[in-house]
Amino acid sequence: MAGEGMNGGGDVAVRFDKVQKSYDGEILVVKDLNLDIERGEFMTMLGPSGSGKTTCLMMLAGFEPATHGEIYLNGEGINNVAPHKRGIGMVFQNYALFPHMTVAENLAFPLMVRKMGKAEVEERVTRALAMVELHQFGGRRPAQLSGGQQQRVAVARALVFEPDLVLMDEPLGALDKQLREQMQYEIKHIHESLGVTVVYVTHDQSEALTMSNRIAVFNDGVIQQLSSPETLYELPDNSFVAQFIGENNKLEGKIKSVDAKKGTCKIDLNGGGTVEALAINIGGVGDKTMLSLRPERVEINPKKTAGMSILNGKILELIYLGDHIRTRMAVAGHDDFIVKIPNASGHQTLAEGTNAKVGWLTPDCRALDHIVIQEPTV
Numbered sequence: 001m002a003g004e005g006m007n008g009g010g011d012v013a014v015r016f017d018k019v020q021k022s023y024d025g026e027i028l029v030v031k032d033l034n035l036d037i038e039r040g041e042f043m044t045m046l047g048p049s050g051s052g053k054t055t056c057l058m059m060l061a062g063f064e065p066a067t068h069g070e071i072y073l074n075g076e077g078i079n080n081v082a083p084h085k086r087g088i089g090m091v092f093q094n095y096a097l098f099p100h101m102t103v104a105e106n107l108a109f110p111l112m113v114r115k116m117g118k119a120e121v122e123e124r125v126t127r128a129l130a131m132v133e134l135h136q137f138g139g140r141r142p143a144q145l146s147g148g149q150q151q152r153v154a155v156a157r158a159l160v161f162e163p164d165l166v167l168m169d170e171p172l173g174a175l176d177k178q179l180r181e182q183m184q185y186e187i188k189h190i191h192e193s194l195g196v197t198v199v200y201v202t203h204d205q206s207e208a209l210t211m212s213n214r215i216a217v218f219n220d221g222v223i224q225q226l227s228s229p230e231t232l233y234e235l236p237d238n239s240f241v242a243q244f245i246g247e248n249n250k251l252e253g254k255i256k257s258v259d260a261k262k263g264t265c266k267i268d269l270n271g272g273g274t275v276e277a278l279a280i281n282i283g284g285v286g287d288k289t290m291l292s293l294r295p296e297r298v299e300i301n302p303k304k305t306a307g308m309s310i311l312n313g314k315i316l317e318l319i320y321l322g323d324h325i326r327t328r329m330a331v332a333g334h335d336d337f338i339v340k341i342p343n344a345s346g347h348q349t350l351a352e353g354t355n356a357k358v359g360w361l362t363p364d365c366r367a368l369d370h371i372v373i374q375e376p377t378v
Helices: 053-061 103-113 118-131 145-161 177-194 203-210 229-233 238-242
Strands: 012-022 028-038 042-046 067-075 088-092 165-169 197-202 214-219 222-227 249-259 264-270 275-281 290-291 306-319 324-331 334-342 355-362 365-369
Touching: 012 053, 012 165, 012 197, 028 053, 028 197, 028 222, 028 249, 042 053, 053 088, 053 165, 053 197, 067 145, 067 203, 088 145, 088 249, 103 118, 103 145, 103 222, 118 145, 145 165, 145 275, 145 324, 177 203, 177 365, 197 203, 203 229, 214 229, 222 249, 222 365, 238 249, 249 334, 264 290, 334 355
Parallel strands: 042 197, 042 214, 088 165, 165 197, 275 365
Antiparallel strands: 012 028, 012 067, 214 222, 249 264, 249 290, 264 275, 290 365, 306 324, 306 355, 324 334
8 A cells, every 4th residue: 555654654543453343244244444533634545435444434433443453543443432521523514413412512512521621511511612713603502503614513513522633534524515615725724723633534536636635546445545635636546546636637557668777668559549647556568557637737729849749639629617718629539528628718619520639748638547437426
């Protein structure tokens, strides 16, 4: 499993050591997981439904036992520690607020359970309400709040007893798009100001890119890549990650030649044409490969320069999206080849139904493993 440290090696808050999980004794939904989460980082577990990410979170919370291996929190094994004794804050998609309690009483509840004094409870509740900008709503009940306000309360309740670790399971899934994006930034800023360790589960890759220090991309119970958001997007290790993170053009072909010294290879595309790419995750000459190419790295009708591959194409659709024009083209036998053209002054005029060339530089094209790609499950 590829991984990169957040800051070159901080303290480890959470460690999964050879952890496996099976519900039926036969099929492993989590396979031999080894993962260190550093103190103070925002780690997101990202993947499609059934990939194992939520199961990992539930094992860390103590709601599911590990079938094999050990989970450590601050250096102590917690496999046999009850959930309520792990000192972990939790935020769920459905908020899980007590409807018969006021907002302030909801926040006070985890403090009362820990037998804190009345003065300290009041001080912490006031501080938590201010942190999520709800200091005027302490006397309301959850039903009197909007969805976004309820989620703020849920976040505040998870943080009010100052846990070392907060787990968030699809916490923004029930919110509309604009509110979800606003809450992403709010949670990110709260994390940055408090320095608490956050483990966040989502299937939404844009959410993961926005909020995380590092992202663990799960598929079929295995971490496919563990990296910073920028590295995942720019330098995917395999075809699954390339397809799951961001929009991506995929071109299939066979390896014609490999230049080990330059770290490149030439590919004969299935739809015609030969291009050059970085040799990242490939077999040998004659083997199948899948090329990964981000839409914003492609030029239409480019000037031929050294290290550029150029193919013929046809413009099928132009969609104006304000900051860029999304251009769908037919290229090398694919009718879904996407080019994103920045909407800058003086950009070239294009027309649907016309022929145009597409080009890109070799460092922007990655030759990866050949797999049958399934669209991300929501």
